[in-house]
Amino acid sequence: MAWPVLVFDIESIPDVEGLRALRGAPADATDAQVYANWLAERKEKGQSDFTPLHLQRVLAISCVFRNADGLRIHSFVDRDGQSEGKVIQTFFHAIEKHAPQLVSWNGSGFDLPVLHYRGLRHGVEASKYWDLGEDDREFKWNNYISRYHMRHLDLMDLLAMYSPKNNAPLDAMAKLCGFPGKLGMDGSQVYAQFLAGETEEVRRYCETDVMNTYLVYCRFQKMRGGFTEAEYEQEIEYVKETLGNLAPDEPHWDEYLKAWN
16 A cells, blocks of 8 residues: 555534625624524525534644654644634645645545635635646646545545445444444534534544544455455554554543554
């Protein structure tokens, strides 16, 4: 399997500031009122309460970065409520620096469109990511944008043969492959956790989700011949060792390893 690989996942919350601007909400209305009024209108019209992608504010981007030097897990988090643009820019800077294989689960359907809209809002620069061959001729035939190219591998989309009716949830596939899956939280709880001041809990949840994606990716690499059986087993043991080293300072990895074992 070729390095470097960057597996990523985002967690987002409703952009109440954006709702204010688009709806012309009264200045004295609280965030809770603005959001509640929007939800009520959606319900009245029979619309979903799922926030449109351009109004999804990025709270955290978690990454598993694997190259010849090892495996790293890192999150970019908007902890002060003012750093969304910086968080997104830092993520795209990593792509600019390493030109990695990007891997996601439903990244084409959610994570990347959100990053596109929010990056546009904040004036983010991402020339390598958007290159379709104008700067690097190799990118004409394999780039991050085109659906059937592999420089960004959306595992969910590929495994479903690009047919949404065939999509499977990450949690289910991780567990079916013998990995821990989600632990005690899911995406529907992120906004409530944020409002409760539990941003670090969201960050930890995002990290375990991206680790599930990496492990499923390793299993996929074994299936397609990117790993031999021995190389796959070696990588799995290396992941466990890495998480074990992190567990004393990050209890979610201790919980993850216990669920795995």
